[in-house]
Amino acid sequence: MTRRVAVTGIGVISALGRSRGEFWDALKSARCGIGPMTLVPAGSVRFENGAEVPDYRAADYFEEKEAAMLDRFAQFALIAAREAVADSGIAFDDALGEASAVVTGSCLGGKTTEDEGFRGLYELKSTRFPPLSIPKAMANAGASRISLEYGIRGPVYTISTACSSANHAIGQAFWMVRGGVVEAAIAGGSEAPFSLGVLKAWEAMRVVSPDTCRPFSKDRRGLILGEGAAMLVLESLERARARGARVYGEIAGFGMSSDAFHLTQPLAAGAARAMRAALYDARIEGPAIGYVNAHGTGTPANDPAEVEAIRAVCGDRVLVSSTKSMHGHALGAAGAIEAAATLLALDNELIPPTANFTEADPACNLDVVPNIARTAAVEWALSNSFAFGGLNAALVFRRL
Amino acid sequence: MSDELTCQASGIAGRVARVIAKTQHIPVESITIDSTFEQLKIDSLDGINILFAIEGEFDIDIPDDAARQIRSVREMVEGIEKLLAAKT
Numbered sequence: 001m002t003r004r005v006a007v008t009g010i011g012v013i014s015a016l017g018r019s020r021g022e023f024w025d026a027l028k029s030a031r032c033g034i035g036p037m038t039l040v041p042a043g044s045v046r047f048e049n050g051a052e053v054p055d056y057r058a059a060d061y062f063e064e065k066e067a068a069m070l071d072r073f074a075q076f077a078l079i080a081a082r083e084a085v086a087d088s089g090i091a092f093d094d095a096l097g098e099a100s101a102v103v104t105g106s107c108l109g110g111k112t113t114e115d116e117g118f119r120g121l122y123e124l125k126s127t128r129f130p131p132l133s134i135p136k137a138m139a140n141a142g143a144s145r146i147s148l149e150y151g152i153r154g155p156v157y158t159i160s161t162a163c164s165s166a167n168h169a170i171g172q173a174f175w176m177v178r179g180g181v182v183e184a185a186i187a188g189g190s191e192a193p194f195s196l197g198v199l200k201a202w203e204a205m206r207v208v209s210p211d212t213c214r215p216f217s218k219d220r221r222g223l224i225l226g227e228g229a230a231m232l233v234l235e236s237l238e239r240a241r242a243r244g245a246r247v248y249g250e251i252a253g254f255g256m257s258s259d260a261f262h263l264t265q266p267l268a269a270g271a272a273r274a275m276r277a278a279l280y281d282a283r284i285e286g287p288a289i290g291y292v293n294a295h296g297t298g299t300p301a302n303d304p305a306e307v308e309a310i311r312a313v314c315g316d317r318v319l320v321s322s323t324k325s326m327h328g329h330a331l332g333a334a335g336a337i338e339a340a341a342t343l344l345a346l347d348n349e350l351i352p353p354t355a356n357f358t359e360a361d362p363a364c365n366l367d368v369v370p371n372i373a374r375t376a377a378v379e380w381a382l383s384n385s386f387a388f389g390g391l392n393a394a395l396v397f398r399r400l
Numbered sequence: 401m402s403d404e405l406t407c408q409a410s411g412i413a414g415r416v417a418r419v420i421a422k423t424q425h426i427p428v429e430s431i432t433i434d435s436t437f438e439q440l441k442i443d444s445l446d447g448i449n450i451l452f453a454i455e456g457e458f459d460i461d462i463p464d465d466a467a468r469q470i471r472s473v474r475e476m477v478e479g480i481e482k483l484l485a486a487k488t
Binding site: 046208222262263264 | 443
């Protein structure tokens with residue numbers, strides 16, 4: 001059984017706001033959510049800026065006891081899932097709950113919870129560890145909590161492939177719906193990297209920008225870490241139409257590859273293979289792609305390699321932008337937040353820009369939609385995610 | 401003084417050579433002041449590991465932008481000398 005797969009609900013919580021509406025308003029007006037980090041003491045890491053969820057209070061979403069059971073990354077997962085499900089209007093009754101899936105991505109899981117526990121152990125010399133640490137920190141905490149909330153009792157799991165986690169998760173969910181393994185799925189990713197231990201480790205990687213994120217710009221100095229989550233509701237197009245659901249667009253293809261080259265250096269050929277695999281899965285050719293939501297981290301190494309791959313696969317007339325310039329690099333949530341951006345771009349016929357762009361780099365020679373959103377009715381779009389470990393994952397979306 | 405001797409000496413170059421040797425698991429004799437990172441097979445991941453060890457050895461803070469420019473033992477030594485001078 002092969003079915004077409006529709007996205008009928010989108011939920012986003014990110015540095016660009018705590019709802020899908022705020023997210024899209026920011027993307028179309030190039031509003032950047034990057035600013036001084038508040039979740040760790042100033043001066044504790046070499047870089048000052050991050051992309052934190054603004055004005056986030058767990059109490060706005062959860063009873064006190066429930067909030068205490070959930071690490072920040074799992075809270076974000078649930079908040080995004082609630083928005084996506086409400087948006088979709090889907091009702092997980094007993095039968096649909098049994099026939100549905102939840103697949104989430106997370107690079108770090110509940111590192112904030114672990115960091116607090118380790119601090120107690122090593123710094124405060126506590127001999128005991130908070131008893132909820134294991135269920136709070138497990139990478140599947142978000143997926144399991146979503147499953148509980150909606151009574152979703154089919155395949156529920158979490159994929160952790162660093163910065164490709166969410167694309168891998170959405171791709172798996174897409175294949176399950178397309179293949180008739182499940183009727184519907186909630187898929188996406190969530191991340192909360194702003195704890196001291198995690199930030200110090202990123203500092204030592206020397207890939208975080210000391211100012212802001214300027215993908216494809218000649219003066220780019222690195223990535224900016226971001227937090228948040230995005231979740232999509234996936235169901236067959238037939239089912240969506242039968243119940244009169246609003247359809248944002250279709251997921252039409254998924255492809256993945258491994259560089260088998262280096263743990264951290266990008267490889268254009270590996271990225272290109274994932275993109276080609278996604279195109280083949282969608283049964284289209286590269287030049288059909290009108291827009292690529294790039295991985296576009298803004299590091300000196302990623303951007304030229306990605307541009308080389310995009311040119312090789314899609315040609316030189318495709319529009320490319322990195323929305324990480326606005327919502328930061330949300331690691332295991334990145335692919336989900338960018339899938340939301342891509343679907344909203346197709347649906348609204350408006351390509352979000354690459355913000356903070358100052359100067360063209362001959363090594364990144366494509367139309368990167370600098371600083372101002374562009375009106376364009378695009379039928380097919382790609383969204384790329386490339387991870388440390390050399391793991392690449394690409395999704396193809398189609399406007400309906 | 402040969403280039404090799406410079407690195408074996410007790411000065412900054414010698415200390416840098418020993419840090420690189422230890423981090424890369426290579427003999428210190430294989431490192432000269434003119435060795436490039438490429439010759440020593442130091443890739444980007446090795447590079448951040450070496451920078452981390454150098455910061456500890458000399459009690460300095462090497463900014464990312466400066467670190468990115470360093471491609472040889474000599475450039476590393478010169479960079480450290482500048483940072484040490486700025487410290488005192």
